[in-house]
Amino acid sequence: MRKxxxxxxxxxxxxxxxxxxxxxxxxxxxxxxxxxxxxxxxxAGICSDDLEIEIHGANxxxxxxxxxxxxxxxxxxxxxxxxYSRFEKTIEFPSPIEGASVARDYTDGFLIVHISTx
Amino acid sequence: xxxxxxxxxxxxxPNTTETQPKPTEELRFSAQSNTEPFEIAVxxxxxxxxxxxxxxxxxxxxxxxxxxVESALATQEKLLGCITVRSTNxxxxxxxxxxxxxxxxxxxxxxxxxxxxAMRIVVQGTERVRVKEWKQTDPHLRAVVQILPEPRIVDAExxxxxxxxxxxxxxxxxxxxxxxxxxxxxxxxxxVDAVRLAYFLGSILNLGVEEEQKMLEADTADELLRLxxxxxxxxxxxxxxxxxxxxxxxxxxxxxxxxxxxRQQMRAIQKELGExxxxxxxxxxxxxxxxxxxxxxxxxxxxxxxxxxRMQRLPAAAPDYHVIRTYLEYVLELPWRKxxxxxxxxxxxxxxxxxDHYGLEDVKERILxxxxxxxxxxxxxxxxxxxxxxxxxxxxxxGRSIARALGRQFERMSLGGVRDEAELRGxxxxxxxxxxxxxxxxxxxxxxNNPVLMLDEIDKxxxxxxxxxxxxxxxxxxxxxxxxxxDHYLDLPFDLSRVFFIATANQxxxxxxxxxDRMEIxxxxxxxxxxxxxxxxxxxxxxxxxxxxxxxxxxxxxxEAVELIAARYTREAGVRQLExxxxxxxxxxxxxxxxxxxxxxxxxxxxIREYLGPPRFYPEQARKELPAGVATGMAWTEMGGEVLxxxxxxxxxxxxxxxxxxxxxxxxxxxxxxxxxxxxxxxxFGIDPIxxxxxxxxxxxxxxxxxxxxxxxGVTITSALASLYTGRRVRSDTAMTGEITLSGLVFPIxxxxxxxxxxxxxxxxxxLLPQRNEADTxxxxxxxxxxxxxxxxxxxxxxxxxxxxxxxxNPPPAPLITDSSQGxxxxxxxxxxxxxx
Numbered sequence: 001m002r003k004x005x006x007x008x009x010x011x012x013x014x015x016x017x018x019x020x021x022x023x024x025x026x027x028x029x030x031x032x033x034x035x036x037x038x039x040x041x042x043x044a045g046i047c048s049d050d051l052e053i054e055i056h057g058a059n060x061x062x063x064x065x066x067x068x069x070x071x072x073x074x075x076x077x078x079x080x081x082x083x084y085s086r087f088e089k090t091i092e093f094p095s096p097i098e099g100a101s102v103a104r105d106y107t108d109g110f111l112i113v114h115i116s117t118x
Numbered sequence: 119x120x121x122x123x124x125x126x127x128x129x130x131x132p133n134t135t136e137t138q139p140k141p142t143e144e145l146r147f148s149a150q151s152n153t154e155p156f157e158i159a160v161x162x163x164x165x166x167x168x169x170x171x172x173x174x175x176x177x178x179x180x181x182x183x184x185x186x187v188e189s190a191l192a193t194q195e196k197l198l199g200c201i202t203v204r205s206t207n208x209x210x211x212x213x214x215x216x217x218x219x220x221x222x223x224x225x226x227x228x229x230x231x232x233x234x235x236a237m238r239i240v241v242q243g244t245e246r247v248r249v250k251e252w253k254q255t256d257p258h259l260r261a262v263v264q265i266l267p268e269p270r271i272v273d274a275e276x277x278x279x280x281x282x283x284x285x286x287x288x289x290x291x292x293x294x295x296x297x298x299x300x301x302x303x304x305x306x307x308x309x310v311d312a313v314r315l316a317y318f319l320g321s322i323l324n325l326g327v328e329e330e331q332k333m334l335e336a337d338t339a340d341e342l343l344r345l346x347x348x349x350x351x352x353x354x355x356x357x358x359x360x361x362x363x364x365x366x367x368x369x370x371x372x373x374x375x376x377x378x379x380x381r382q383q384m385r386a387i388q389k390e391l392g393e394x395x396x397x398x399x400x401x402x403x404x405x406x407x408x409x410x411x412x413x414x415x416x417x418x419x420x421x422x423x424x425x426x427x428r429m430q431r432l433p434a435a436a437p438d439y440h441v442i443r444t445y446l447e448y449v450l451e452l453p454w455r456k457x458x459x460x461x462x463x464x465x466x467x468x469x470x471x472x473x474d475h476y477g478l479e480d481v482k483e484r485i486l487x488x489x490x491x492x493x494x495x496x497x498x499x500x501x502x503x504x505x506x507x508x509x510x511x512x513x514x515x516x517g518r519s520i521a522r523a524l525g526r527q528f529e530r531m532s533l534g535g536v537r538d539e540a541e542l543r544g545x546x547x548x549x550x551x552x553x554x555x556x557x558x559x560x561x562x563x564x565x566x567n568n569p570v571l572m573l574d575e576i577d578k579x580x581x582x583x584x585x586x587x588x589x590x591x592x593x594x595x596x597x598x599x600x601x602x603x604x605d606h607y608l609d610l611p612f613d614l615s616r617v618f619f620i621a622t623a624n625q626x627x628x629x630x631x632x633x634x635d636r637m638e639i640x641x642x643x644x645x646x647x648x649x650x651x652x653x654x655x656x657x658x659x660x661x662x663x664x665x666x667x668x669x670x671x672x673x674x675x676x677x678e679a680v681e682l683i684a685a686r687y688t689r690e691a692g693v694r695q696l697e698x699x700x701x702x703x704x705x706x707x708x709x710x711x712x713x714x715x716x717x718x719x720x721x722x723x724x725x726i727r728e729y730l731g732p733p734r735f736y737p738e739q740a741r742k743e744l745p746a747g748v749a750t751g752m753a754w755t756e757m758g759g760e761v762l763x764x765x766x767x768x769x770x771x772x773x774x775x776x777x778x779x780x781x782x783x784x785x786x787x788x789x790x791x792x793x794x795x796x797x798x799x800x801x802x803f804g805i806d807p808i809x810x811x812x813x814x815x816x817x818x819x820x821x822x823x824x825x826x827x828x829x830x831x832g833v834t835i836t837s838a839l840a841s842l843y844t845g846r847r848v849r850s851d852t853a854m855t856g857e858i859t860l861s862g863l864v865f866p867i868x869x870x871x872x873x874x875x876x877x878x879x880x881x882x883x884x885x886l887l888p889q890r891n892e893a894d895t896x897x898x899x900x901x902x903x904x905x906x907x908x909x910x911x912x913x914x915x916x917x918x919x920x921x922x923x924x925x926x927x928n929p930p931p932a933p934l935i936t937d938s939s940q941g942x943x944x945x946x947x948x949x950x951x952x953x954x955x
Binding site for chain 1: 321322
């Protein structure tokens with residue numbers, strides 16, 4: 001039976017558009033630790049200059065920019081699957097974390113953020 | 119922050135740093151952080167506008183576009199400007215900067231893969247940019263751009279309202295779009311940001327570059343949402359319309375498809391079951407085709423279609439299958455709307471009637487009157503005529519002539535012996551072997567809905583506990599009701615109002631009054647001897663001659679011979695026996711001619727005995743002389759008229775009135791009335807009252823085997839009794855008829871013509887008729903009339919004056935006690951004085 005696919009005329013067939021935020025956002029795990037929270041972000045290749053951490057109320061916002069530092073003059077990209085450029089990630093906690101002490105470090109390519117509320 | 123990139127290693131930054139929000143730093147990475155113009159590679163987009171906050175896959179094929187992407191990939195942030203080409207430009211040529219809009223979107227390339235020469239990229243729109251200055255066009259476009267601020271909200275409430283409105287409309291649109299991926303649904307419906315929602319709509323709807331660009335360039339959220347709303351509303355309307363059309367088309371197609379598939383399956387199943395493949399399906403198909411072609415009224419078509427559908431569901435072995443098939447065939451064969459054209463040439467009609475029938479002037483006149491009415495008012499309801507008359511006078515053939523004169527189909531159905539209403543109206547289809555009634559069957563045979571339909575022998579309808587067929591006829595013959603006659607079998611209304619009904623009957627009596635009331639009664643009396651001769655000459659002899667293979671010259675029958683046959687070899691009012699008898703003569707002549715004994719034969723009266731044997735009938739002839747107590751009466755029978763004799767005799771010492779001769783109640787009562795009248799007027803007529811006290815009377819009417827009834831013998835009985843009591847004979851040349859009353863009046867009777875003809879045949883030349891029957895004597899043929907002396911009477915005394923001879927022939931027996939002083943007018947009995955024992 002012939003399908004009457006009238007949808008195509010309305011939603012453009014050449015565009016599989018998806019809504020997104022303005023910037024990309026990396027994946028993150030959040031642990032409840034003894035003294036607060038531990039946030040593990042899948043965010044390799046960031047230099048610490050390009051990373052900002054902001055705490056506002058119960059929200060932790062990580063902002064920054066991943067730059068491709070391995071590109072050299074004369075290289076030709078064959079394939080690109082890693083997202084560069086600016087990112088923004090906001091994690092909401094069940095309780096305010098303002099005033100907590102925050103420490104960060106890199107372990108095995110993960111950005112680890114310790115939030116101590118005590 | 120002062121750490122170098124090298125230090126950003128897991129090991130090198132174990133130290134915890136107190137991180138305080140730093141406004142200046144923060145601006146570096148947040149949205150719209152960079153308001154300074156910067157230079158960037160630009161990708162020209164054909165027929166497409168990218169909006170911020172959307173992720174879109176793109177195919178890149180043109181060398182200049184690939185160069186632009188390559189250039190962007192060579193940067194650390196992989197940023198690219200995407201600017202749409204104005205729609206007026208052709209797709210072919212590489213666009214010049216002037217052909218591009220001034221506002222585009224800054225995107226980050228998230229992924230890239232090569233596909234031969236071309237590449238596929240996935241980009242995410244981040245911000246709107248305005249072109250400040252074009253830097254180069256080759257090998258790819260390059261421009262200085264400045265990031266534009268996010269559309270600002272002027273009236274927050276209005277924006278919120280517009281957003282909710284949009285969401286509402288999106289809900290409606292999504293309901294009509296089953297194939298939209300679920301993540302899109304969630305994203306759209308869950309979107310809290312009005313601007314993001316509008317941008318997404320702009321990119322997903324097929325608005326055309328110009329509209330999209332307008333949305334992209336909108337500087338306020340108010341404007342952006344207004345545009346989004348207008349566009350979505352228009353699209354929704356189109357969508358709804360399309361969806362409606364599409365779903366209608368789909369339903370139509372689905373149903374046809376489904377029917378087809380099911381039919382195929384059914385056929386396969388039937389084949390598996392070993393049922394005659396093609397047989398019933400083809401049969402049903404054939405019926406369907408015929409139904410489609412047939413000219414049926416709506417109600418009939420609906421019912422027929424329903425039955426056909428029922429039939430198709432049944433296997434051929436089911437009993438109902440054949441019931442329905444027969445039914446449908448019946449429905450198809452009936453002339454629901456087919457009618458023949460009337461030809462209404464009155465002169466022609468007259469000619470046809472004259473050709474077929476001799477005489478019957480007044481009947482023909484009535485028929486022509488009906489035809490004239492039909493001619494003047496074609497939509498008039500057909501009349502319902504009843505011909506009443508003895509057998510063989512041509513009632514049925516008159517019907518045929520009417521049909522011929524009108525140019526209509528003729529159908530005849532005999533109602534004789536029909537005693538079940540269902541025979542007329544059919545049986546309901548629930549009964550096995552049910553059929554439509556005779557009316558519908560006749561219509562089907564006729565093939566048109568306006569035939570001349572003859573209901574023969576309507577007076578012979580039976581009726582018993584199974585129903586009264588005459589009641590069904592009431593409906594059929596009612597012009598007000600019969601336009602929707604419902605046969606039990608058909609169970610559909612059929613219009614009988616255009617049928618020309620002609621009923622025939624020998625007698626009016628047995629026909630129920632309501633039925634009689636519906637019909638125009640035309641009486642056909644018997645034929646006189648002279649008319650019979652004429653009919654024989656014109657129709658019967660030529661017809662029998664040719665039917666028996668003779669030619670006109672080979673058989674001639676003289677008038678005298680015909681008269682002899684009519685009088686002595688037949689006894690009837692009509693001419694049926696006469697024709698049969700002429701036929702038997704014709705056969706004998708045919709035999710003689712076939713055996714070459716003779717060339718041609720002329721049959722004379724003297725030859726009749728040779729052909730037909732001795733005469734079969736000796737009609738009651740006027741008796742030469744009647745003894746006292748006997749009178750000549752006239753009776754009407756279905757055969758025509760009869761002469762009968764009423765005999766009365768005194769029974770000395772007996773009592774009362776003995777009546778024999780199979781007389782009916784009415785006749786017995788009129789005998790009693792006659793006796794009572796004479797008794798009460800004994801003195802007036804010179805009757806000795808002793809006769810009434812001392813003598814019984816026996817009244818007999820031959821022939822004894824034939825039942826008789828009716829009041830018309832009243833005057834005859836009175837005459838016979840008066841003759842008996844007075845001894846004055848009744849004149850033997852006189853016959854009489856008439857009903858009497860106890861007060862001595864004579865009332866009119868029926869069947870005058872037949873009675874007079876019979877009397878004339880019997881040699882009577884003097885006839886007493888009631889005064890009020892005078893008008894009926896116009897029917898009597900002139901040749902008979904002139905032989906007769908007809909006396910009209912209105913009182914019994916006039917009857918007796920006219921009927922009784924003055925002289926006493928056989929004086930009545932002397933009473934036991936004779937008192938001469940009683941002064942009777944009667945002559946004294948002298949010769950006989952019989953004493954009762």
